[in-house]
Amino acid sequence: MIPQEKCEAVTRGLREAFGVSKFEDISKLTGGHTSSLVFRIVVGGSPYVLKIITRTEDPTRHYTSMKAAAEAGVAPRVWYTSIEDRISITDFVEAKPLAISEALIKLPALLRTLHALPPFGRAPFNTTCTFLLNKGPALDGFLQKFRTDNILPKAESEEFFARYTEVAAVYPYDDGEMVSSHNDVFKPDNVLFDGQRVWLVDWEAAFLNDRYADLAVLANHVVTNDDEETVYLQEYFGATPDRYQRARFHLMQQLAHLFYSMVFLSLGSAGQPVDWSRAVPGFDDYHRRMWAREVDLADNDVRLTYGRVHWERVVQNVRQARYKEALRIVSQPEPTAKVIALRSL
Missing domain, CATH: 3.90.1200.10 (Aminoglycoside phosphotransferase (APH), C-terminal lobe)
Known part of the structure; x- marks a missing residue:
């Protein structure tokens, strides 16, 4: 499910974020119509979002903004980002209807x-x-x-x-x-x-x-x-x-x-x-x-x-x-x- 050329980068992210080299489960998330690859992964029994940017532009502004928003409680917690690999791992939110x-x-x-x-x-x-x-x-x-x-x-x-x-x-x-x-x-x-x-x-x-x-x-x-x-x-x-x-x-x-x-x-x-x-x-x-x-x-x-x-x-x-x-x-x-x-x- 993860592109072969990104497997090593994902492993690096898992090790840095959680001290493990593998996830226990993975499924693709399709909402939002983003061109990136977005997955729900399970590590240590907890769900997270693994996002792989497929475009070539520098994700620095993206990750910097996301981290600032997460620290303010506007975005889910950020566990890992790699500008070079264009990979991020964040908390997964189990969405419920909002009236x-x-x-x-x-x-x-x-x-x-x-x-x-x-x-x-x-x-x-x-x-x-x-x-x-x-x-x-x-x-x-x-x-x-x-x-x-x-x-x-x-x-x-x-x-x-x-x-x-x-x-x-x-x-x-x-x-x-x-x-x-x-x-x-x-x-x-x-x-x-x-x-x-x-x-x-x-x-x-x-x-x-x-x-x-x-x-x-x-x-x-x-x-x-x-x-x-x-x-x-x-x-x-x-x-x-x-x-x-x-x-x-x-x-x-x-x-x-x-x-x-x-x-x-x-x-x-x-x-x-x-x-x-x-x-x-x-x-x-x-x-x-x-x-x-x-x-x-x-x-x-x-x-x-x-x-x-x-x-x-x-x-x-x-x-x-x-x-x-x-x-x-x-x-x-x-x-x-x-x-x-x-x-x-």
Whole structure:
């Protein structure tokens, strides 16, 4: 099950972590759709996660971020890492269902602790919705390809670029809000509940990012109305959110909808025409299914649906008065807008 060329490296890890050369049991873990090889192993009667990164990039930032998160109680305990071998061993979390009502409280508190950590490193390439704020050749090329592929009908394509330009023009991508972020919480498989505590796993995408990116993306799964949003943001900020915080959060949500529309429509279409006559499920219902692990984004048809779900949501949102008000507030923040210092819980 373990590639032959990695057997010696895994043995080294077992010896350093546990003083043994063999595990008692092994099974492959397939959740999360990572390109890495992930296994549940049993050593000394206890389960652990063995992860072998198959890509060639340097995992230093990944392991450094994961260790810092583990020390803060955000990620499972780290027993071993090897940058050279691209191998890690961590505690295994026996996941249990987490009710949405409970997640509404626990998840923003977890993000608050994570975002208060000393700054993670910056990534050479942004894989999150704030990629749309990183002006330069990479973004220009991605946007140009999306336009020329004609995935969206003409009117919708014009709408996409108009709304993107509108948000990007006012959203402040500033160092003051850059924090240590997970950046892959749109996947429910990366949020594990053991019956008492919530853990974040799969730290390959962790880097320094705008705090509202994690907040907005995770909210897709648990926030369905204004009252829930107030509870969610209050748990994060430790106080009732002010107008500026709400506005910035709202605009990041729209940026995320645009980003996931573009990415998953591109992936799902695979160069083929999209059937726009097919109905798509509602945003909240679809994310409830995702939270229940009923949605597999490895399938191209599912990717198309996911992209369209986000597109329908952003089209609805930008026609509401709140969107225009958020653009105004963020573009002209009041001098008295407060900045709340976040501390670990």
